[in-house]
Amino acid sequence: MRLIPLGDSAVTVELGEAIDPDVNALVVAYANRIIEQGWNGIVDVVPTYRSITVHYDPIQWDLTALTDRLLILSCPHPHEVESQGALHKIPVLYGGDSGPDLEGVASFAGLKPSEVIALHTSVCYRVYMLGFTPGFPYLGLLPEQLAIPRLQTPRPRVPPGSVGLADRQTGIYPIATPGGWRLIGRTPIPLYHRTGLDPFLLKPGDRVRFRPIDQNEFERLSREMAHGHDRP
Amino acid sequence: MKPKRAEIDVVKPGWLTTVQDLGRHGYQRYGMPVSGAMDRFAAIVGNRLVGNPDGAAVLECTLKGPELFFRDDARLAVTGADLSPTLDGNDIPLWECLNVRRGGRLRFGMRRVGFRCYLAIAGGFDAPTALGSRSTHCPSQTGGLDGRPLRAGDLLFGGSFDGGAEQLVGRRLPDRLLPRYDRSIILRVVLDSRREFFQDAAVSTLLRSVYTVAPQSDRMGYRLIGPPLPRAGAHHFISEGTVTGTLQVPADGQPILLMADRQTTGGYPPIAAVISVDLPSAAQLGPGDTVRFVSCSIVEAQALLRTRHHLLDAALPPITVNRRSL
Numbered sequence: 001m002r003l004i005p006l007g008d009s010a011v012t013v014e015l016g017e018a019i020d021p022d023v024n025a026l027v028v029a030y031a032n033r034i035i036e037q038g039w040n041g042i043v044d045v046v047p048t049y050r051s052i053t054v055h056y057d058p059i060q061w062d063l064t065a066l067t068d069r070l071l072i073l074s075c076p077h078p079h080e081v082e083s084q085g086a087l088h089k090i091p092v093l094y095g096g097d098s099g100p101d102l103e104g105v106a107s108f109a110g111l112k113p114s115e116v117i118a119l120h121t122s123v124c125y126r127v128y129m130l131g132f133t134p135g136f137p138y139l140g141l142l143p144e145q146l147a148i149p150r151l152q153t154p155r156p157r158v159p160p161g162s163v164g165l166a167d168r169q170t171g172i173y174p175i176a177t178p179g180g181w182r183l184i185g186r187t188p189i190p191l192y193h194r195t196g197l198d199p200f201l202l203k204p205g206d207r208v209r210f211r212p213i214d215q216n217e218f219e220r221l222s223r224e225m226a227h228g229h230d231r232p
Numbered sequence: 233m234k235p236k237r238a239e240i241d242v243v244k245p246g247w248l249t250t251v252q253d254l255g256r257h258g259y260q261r262y263g264m265p266v267s268g269a270m271d272r273f274a275a276i277v278g279n280r281l282v283g284n285p286d287g288a289a290v291l292e293c294t295l296k297g298p299e300l301f302f303r304d305d306a307r308l309a310v311t312g313a314d315l316s317p318t319l320d321g322n323d324i325p326l327w328e329c330l331n332v333r334r335g336g337r338l339r340f341g342m343r344r345v346g347f348r349c350y351l352a353i354a355g356g357f358d359a360p361t362a363l364g365s366r367s368t369h370c371p372s373q374t375g376g377l378d379g380r381p382l383r384a385g386d387l388l389f390g391g392s393f394d395g396g397a398e399q400l401v402g403r404r405l406p407d408r409l410l411p412r413y414d415r416s417i418i419l420r421v422v423l424d425s426r427r428e429f430f431q432d433a434a435v436s437t438l439l440r441s442v443y444t445v446a447p448q449s450d451r452m453g454y455r456l457i458g459p460p461l462p463r464a465g466a467h468h469f470i471s472e473g474t475v476t477g478t479l480q481v482p483a484d485g486q487p488i489l490l491m492a493d494r495q496t497t498g499g500y501p502p503i504a505a506v507i508s509v510d511l512p513s514a515a516q517l518g519p520g521d522t523v524r525f526v527s528c529s530i531v532e533a534q535a536l537l538r539t540r541h542h543l544l545d546a547a548l549p550p551i552t553v554n555r556r557s558l
Contacts, residue, residue, distance in 0.1 A: 007422050007505025008533035010475045019470060031261065044260040046473040048497055053473020055260070058508055058534045059541055130263040131471060131497030134372045138471070175372050194362060194374050200262040 001075060003067050004051075009058050013070060016050040019140065019168075023050045024128050025083040028205035029076045037073065042066075047204045048129045049138070084126070085205040090172070090187050092163050092210045093218040094120075098186035101151075105165060105182050109145050117212055119143045120184065125170065127206040135174035135192035137202045142168045154180035161186045163210070185210075188221040238306035238353065238390035242382050246298035246340065251357050251376035252492075253289045256365035260496040266476065267367040267375065270348050270451060270492045270515035273411065273540075274312035278352030280548040281309035281329040283400050288356030288391070289366040291382070293349045295518065297340025298382060300351075306332050306390055307354035307400065313346025313413065313516055328404035346413040347518035354400075355391030369493060370451075406547050415521045417513055420528035420536075421479065421504035429469055429501035430481070431462040438479070438503060438525055443487065447519040451493040454517065460485025461503055474498040477506035477514070479525075489514065507533035509540055 002014040015030065016023030024047075031047035034054060041060030046053040056066055094117045095102040106113045125139035142165060150166045155178060158164070162173045164181025173179055174191035191201045202208065213221070252275065255268025269275035269292055276286045291298070297315045309329050310317045317324050318339050319332060332338065340349070359366045359376055368376025377386060423435060443458035461481050474480065478490040480500040489506065490498070491514070506514055507528055517523065 004425055005422065005530055006424075006473070006475045006502065007477050008507050008530050008537065010473065012472055014472075043257040044266070046260045046496055048472045049470050051470075051472050053475075055257075055473075055475065058537050062534055063530055129471070129497065130261065132263060132495055134259075134262065134264045134369075134374070136263050177371060192372065194372065194379070199363065200259075200264075204261060 003070075005063055006053065010053055010055045011063060011066060011070075012051050012053045014051040015075060019049045019128065021083065021126055022078065024126065025081045025205065026075060026078060027052055028085075029081040031204070033073060033076060034070070039069070048131065083205075084207050085203055087124070087207045087209065088202060089209050089211050090189055091213040091217065091221060092185040092187050093213055093215060094185035098218070099163070099184040101165075101182035102184045105146065105148055105184055108148050111145065116146065116184065119146055120170065121210045121212060123209075125208045127202050127204055127208060129204055130200070130202065132171075133173070133175050133177050133192075134194075135200045135202065137171055137191070137208065139170045139172075139208055140168055142170050144168070148182055150180040151182065154178050155183075158183065159186065160190075161188060163187060186218070188218050188225055190225055237304075237355065237358075237392045239303040240306070240353075240388040240390065241301040241303065242298060242384055242386040242388060243301050243337075244299035245382040245384055245386070246293050247296040248294040249298045249382040250292050250368040250370070251289050251359050252292045252367045253365055254287045254367075255492070256363050256367055256369070256375065259363050260473070263496050264363065264372075264374075265369055265452075265493050265496060267369045267451075267493050268365070269350065269367075271312050271350065271512040273512040273544075274348075274350045275352070277327065277405050277544070277548065278309045278311040278350045279356070280544075280550065281311070281327070281400070281403055281405070282307050282352050282354040283329075283551055284352060284354065284356050285551050288352070289359060289376075290353075291351040291357060293340065293351060295343055295347060297349055299340075300338045300388075302332050302334060302336040302338070304334050306336075308332055308338075309352045311350045311352065311405075313349040314344040315346075315349045316341030316344055317349070325404070327410060329400045329402065331401050343518075346516040347521075348515055353390045358389040358391045371493070403548075409543060409547055411512060411516075413513070413516045415517075416523075417517070417521070418524050418526055419510045419514055420507045420533065421477075421525045422507060422530050422533055423504045423527055424502050426501075428467045429464055430503060431464050434461040434463075434481075434485075434503060437461055438487070439527060442522050442524055445517050445519050445521050445523070449519055451491055453491050453494055454489040454514075456487045456489060456523070458486070461487060463501070469499065469501040471497045471499040474502070475505055477508070477511055478502045479504045479506070491515070507536065509533065509537045
């Protein structure tokens, strides 16, 4: 375990060297343990691939007091850890306007587009972390054959729901933003529901499986989501 | 006197005017940026001057302020950048609590000093809270006025306040606590303890050079133009949490200073982070302004912050009891 102060108001607790599901399971469990303490002046606890960033109010805490408390609390043992969270099945319309890079990914991988879809849907992914924008999940690991570098020039606007690939990761853009991941499809399911009681669909440690759908189902689900969204 | 609730028309929205409080905490683990006032000191002082709790919502006005028409009496304070505020055509002082009468018109003119100006109103600006905060995060359309900047024709509401507290009028921030804004500043940083991501020359370059704030700078972060900070090629950086003030360094070596709407996690290694007590000065930089960095220890940084906090509390005690106005 390595402690890395970030400025005067946060410290990152590093639990491993690499992107690894077991390390990430410890990260999620330790982050939850810190949050459960309800310490005053701990304003945010952010689990990432292999580390946790703890944000504190420097008026109420100094670094030594905080790191002492973190060390006393100690990281859970691997056998105490529930390694996986809730399973989500995410419907995706692959290719066409929804996935403008599907063909490119297929030729990069030397596969047919249908084989890319089959590979992408064959894996149960782990939500390693959320970041970039509200609700954006970093999912892994993507099958090796699909590991493709980001676009040279990011798109100025990626539509919400777009499913992208970058290296050994796949992810979903919850809101319209610029983005450099290769887009292979789009889901009608909102990942960030800003007026909802629980605005974030996915949590760190959850699992995701993708399910291919056709245009009709995409439109039907989009309508249902919009309706549900508007309901008081 | 009966509690009042001011209605205010937005005649002109200004260049970028948003509702902000002290930010949205507790959701960074879901990727939700903190947002909030870029210059927290100015926002807090504005609130204390008009008798609000520190976390009441204020307007953050960028570069060119709005034109506001007051349908009701209100009590306000303008803090932060000097964007030449006037009330009914007369200059008004910054960092001071004043009354505005029904029919009053608040305008702003040219930027004299600083980049972001704050308008606090007694009772705070009323807007629905989203995830516990009224701060506007425009990219995700969260908080404030439907998650967007002010538009002409918007109607703003002040929270209810006790119109009888006239003794606040004329109260001002003591001169010794007034921040000095400059278009060329020094920011203190805590250097990152890791050295593996940068060549040895990077830190000395950072601490010896002048960086200019690029035009592509916003509430998320400032791109800084200056001598590149050479990365060490061998180590791959795995995304981790960021803090406001982080100086992250992409492959081209040009640092980016992360600000209030920063991403919660970052994939570029950090070389240093601006200390909390200096973030308000950083918030007052605009494109073309320049900055130099000096190194500071964490202990020193935290002591400086506590000192400022105690001085401010002594001069303008925080308001904690009147929850009604929130």
